[in-house]
Amino acid sequence: MTMAEGAAPPVVAEVRPAVGSDRPTRAGSGWGRRVLTAVAVLAYLWLFLPILNIVVFTFNDPAGKYNLSWERFTLENWAEPFKDAQLTEAFWRSLVVAAVAVAVALAMGSLIAIALSRYRFTGNKVTEVFLVLPLTTPEIVLGASLYQLFLGRGVVLGQVTVIIAHIMFLVSFVAMTVKARVRGFDWTVEDAAMDLGARPLRVFWKVTFPLILPGILAAALLSFALSLDDYIVTDFTRGEFTTFPIQVNNAFRVSFPPQVNVLATLILVVTLILFTIGPLSQRRRGAAAG
């Protein structure tokens, strides 16, 4: 970062960066900028304080059943990340729920996004408002209403109902995220492909799909995280079925083992890796295309 030029007085003749360029723009006077930077640094520290706590406590050897106060350093927890059987099973169950729910929601949500951004049809506006509602309804209402539905129909709560619920709140999310990324996209390239003799299905896989793929990948990553993390809706639709967060909560009455921190850290590291790989591969594709 080039912080040095923050102190420079405003010079009218200096080369002005274009909108959206990577060059830093001036943010007021030198003092204002210094205060702003200080606030930003403090905000980052605050954002990462609990994360630091979680990671540091993976190396703690707690005195009792609760890994909340620092005792002494140990590497034992990392040697046995899957020591707590119930926790580990719940962890895998969470991954399975997320994988299935995300796969279904991605298909349904992307199709909605394509329909909304490519076609003009009656009911367009109503559909858009309807899509936002699940996102703006408090989770507790989503959970409570599904609980009513399943109970009223005599459906046994468990893995299936949890997956159904997760798909429900992910569909809207995927549709909105993909739609935001394909906005302004020139759909006439599809006509061009068809004029050149490609069949509709081939047009989809060869032209449309690669173009919306970055949006779908972003949506996939975020919705996987949302599903993995969900507590409230899951709490209402699970019956005796437990996911990772539910298991952590239920066990908290008697214990909070360091393995919770280890598994949470593992999730964090994996998502971090995916986040670094994602943009990199996209950049390569971009470089190859143009």
Next chain:
Amino acid sequence: MAAATTDDTGLRRGRFAPYGLLSPGIIWLLVFFLVPVVMLVRASLSTKPSRFAEPVFSWDFSNYGSALSEYSDEFIRSFLYAGTATVLAILIGYPLAYWIATCGGRWKNFLIGLVVVPFFTSYLIRTIAWTSILQDDGVVTGLYRLLPWVGSDGRILATPMAVIGGLTYNFISFMILPIYVSLEKIDFRLTEAAADLGCTPWRAFRKVVLPLSLPGIFAGSLLVFIPAAGDYLNARYLGSPQTSMIGTVVQNKFLVQFDYPQAAALSLVLMVIITVLVLIYSKFLGTEGLAV
């Protein structure tokens, strides 16, 4: 596909294709979102004579009256805590988003990514981590007790302060991202134009940048306020029985006491208040900004 024609914007007029694409997802949402909410309305108007009896539908509006009168404290607390958390999220999130947008340079994407990273550890575990950080014999509480108006037995944990702090922390990324997106759209040469015309930097910010970033602030406020108002985990872990929120009551009534009619009424009141806020929002600013 054959029925589709393309006009000069590239948007197609479809007769059947759009509905075909929409139907799987929309049907799912109708069955598992709209129908359940309608059933929740029905349940809220039912009577349940005893704890283990089936609720009977009877246009019984008394659930609403008793829900509001018995749990007014929890409602007020929920909206007060969620409102305070929203304001705090603006006060912390706006400067951060502004700093990234104006000073980030070529690190912008990295810096905004850094904002999201903490939210990829479990929400529940983050909240539990705060109980560890804020515990009574911890460093943070130790420093807090040095403040002149706080006694040596001052606590952060189990106070409204901890609950509001947790809510702010857990949902702040929903504030930072929309604000950042709206700031990114601003042509910052406008502030230079304002400066050339004799504006002080602060005045240029207030008159030019702030109004242009308002859609981001509004979207962020909704995205923080809604989950915060319905939350019960922050109150459970960081609060005390005196800080229970409406989510606590709804969860308890549904899953512990099986008092469905009143629980349904309580959650619908929450939903109606929030839906009104959302409709007002989308009337003025559209639904686009709500997609993160």
